[in-house]
Amino acid sequence: PDLLRKFFHSQATFNWAKVNDPELDAWLEEAARASDHTQRAVLYSSVQQRVMEQALIIPIRDxxxxxxxxxxxxxxxxxxxxxxxxxxxxxxxxx
Structure with missing residues (x-):
């Protein structure tokens, strides 16, 4: 899951989409700190939903x-x- 932070956090090295979304950053940071599995799952689900809604990454090869x-x-x-x-x-x- 930490791979999501590397690509979609506004300060991430691989933030090629130039994402700048404070709410997304907060979810990613909170998920990285969370020790509760259920809480992490909810946060990462929110992150993935936002990534899909905004089409921050589009697979071009299957x-x-x-x-x-x-x-x-x-x-x-x-x-x-x-x-x-x-x-x-x-x-x-x-x-």
């Missing part, structure tokens, strides 16, 4: 990774995001 494999291949696994194949345990059955 990563798609298609992988095809023969049914003779065994042991193929992917990283946690499902993007990159782990080939260390891969074997190929005889046809």
């Amino acid at each position: 990563y798609v990774n298609l992988n095809g494999v023969s049914n003779h291949v065994e042991g193929l696994r992917f990283d946690g995001r499902g993007w990159f194949p782990w080939l260390i345990d891969v074997t190929v059955k005889a046809q």
